[in-house]
Amino acid sequence: MKKLLLTFIMTFTVLINVNAQQWIENPSCNKKAFAIVNEAITSLSNLEYLMAVGMAKAALVVDKDCECAKLVMVAAAGNNANSGSRSEKLKSINVNSLSDVEKVWHKLLSTSNKDFEEAAKKALNNYPNSPLINWLNTGQDMESHKAFSQKFPLLAAGSYNMMAYGYARERDFESAYKSLDNSLRLHDGPNVSDSRAEIAAMEGDYQKALNNQFKAYNEATFASPYQPNLVIYSRNLNKENLVKSIQEAQVNFQNAIVKQDLEEYNKYVIDEMMPTSGDSNLKEFYTQSRELLLAKRDYTWDRHDLKDFAIDFSPDMNTAIVKFYANGEYTLNDSKEKVGYSTRASTVWISTDSGWKIVHSNWAPFGGSGIPK
Structure with missing residues (x-):
């Protein structure tokens, strides 16, 4: 008898939990379809939009x-x-067949961004116990997500994820990772791995970031929204080698210009965006074409050296700003006069499918002469 009673209590508890996990009461779908939609809304709340659409x-x-x-x-x-x-998709919905909460959601989806917050609060006053309407009122506020997780603990995967970022911004990484663990227990989706990676990057641990980003990316690799951060973490992890590689490319590119070596020059440019330049003679900017590379000059380089490099990257790690100094000597062809050369320069390199390419350079005299006008 005790076993039967225990079984009944456990079954009853499971039924309560299943019901509590529903985002919408009385949905406009049959039970099998809504079981899928319910998971889709969970994916929405975890910013997994492509998965939500598929479901x-x-x-x-x-x-x-x-x-x-x-x-x-x-x-x-x-x-x-x-x-x-969005507006076109809204027109395809049969509003008359929607449940009350679904009609409110439909109305909120039709609301402009500037009026959304006020409309969502009004909806919450009318449906204070609706998980969906509560979720639509959480926004980016950490306290709102804490309240949601307490009121709807079985639907709080997305809220735990958002809370993790709040803790991370406070540099409380232990609490951030615990919050992500709570999220994962409720919803096993790729976003939690993406979040774990992003928080690891905030902590400065790019190896952990890369490992977790791979988990998110490997869920579905084609056109994955998790691919850009995979590149960011990988390049940060290997920044020292990347800096050396770009510095070497800059030296090789400049040597190609000095020697008028077209084959070497072509390794570092792309036809879609030929490099522009402002030379150290302070003349107008121009496009550094292949024809100009091979054009006859009225001076001959005796020596041209680059030194004291500093390289910075854009946040997405797809653009590099290279700063350096150059010195050397050239001879004027007509007079045979030798001129001491000393400049400072900066260049812009971008990451492409065929490697890093230079797209702009700017030079100016610095403690000596630039190239002839």
């Missing part, structure tokens, strides 16, 4: 009249007034 489409296969699935697709769509597809 929503799967729900429509199960139940072609599942209007809630269409709401998920609207929520994931672009909301730009000029180029977004």
Whole structure:
């Protein structure tokens, strides 16, 4: 008898938990379709929009009249007034078949960004116990996500994820990772690995960042939203070698110009964006074409050396700003006069599918002469 009672209590508890995990009561879908939509909304709350759209489409296969699935697709769509597809998708929804909460969601999805916060608060006053409406009111506020996680603990994966960033910004990385562990227990999606990677990068641990970003990326590699950060962490982890490589490329590129070596020059330029330059004779900027590289000069380089490099990267690690100094000597062809050369310079390199390429350079005299005018 005790075993039967225990079994009944456990079964009853599971039923309560399953019901508590629903984002929407009385959805406009059959049970099988909404089980998928419910997971789709969870993916939305964890910023996994592509997965949410896939689930929503799967729900429509199960139940072609599942209007809630269409709401998920609207929520994931672009909301730009000029180029977004949200407004068109909203028109395809049969509003009359939506449940009360779904109608409110539909209305909020139709609301402009500037009016959204006020509209969401009004909706919350009318539906204070709706998980979905509560979630739509959380925004970026950490305290709101803490409150959501306490009120709807089984739907709080996204909130725990957001809270992790709050802790990380406070440099409390232990609490940040614990929060991500809580998120993972509720929802095993790629975003938690992406977040763990980003927080590891905030901590300065690029090896941990790279390892976790690979986990997120490997969920589905083609057109993955997690690929850009994979590049960022990998390049930060190998920054010392990357700096050496770009510095070497800068030296080789400059030697190619000095020697008018077209083959070597071509290794560091792309036709889609030929480098522009402002020379140390302070004349106008120009495009550094192959024809100009091979053009006859009225001076001959005797020596041209680069030194004292400093290289900075853009946050996405796809652009490098190279700063350095140069000195040397050249001979004027007509007079045979030798001129001491001393300049400072900066160049811009970008990462492409065929390697790092130079797109701009700027030179100025520094303690000596530049090139002849």
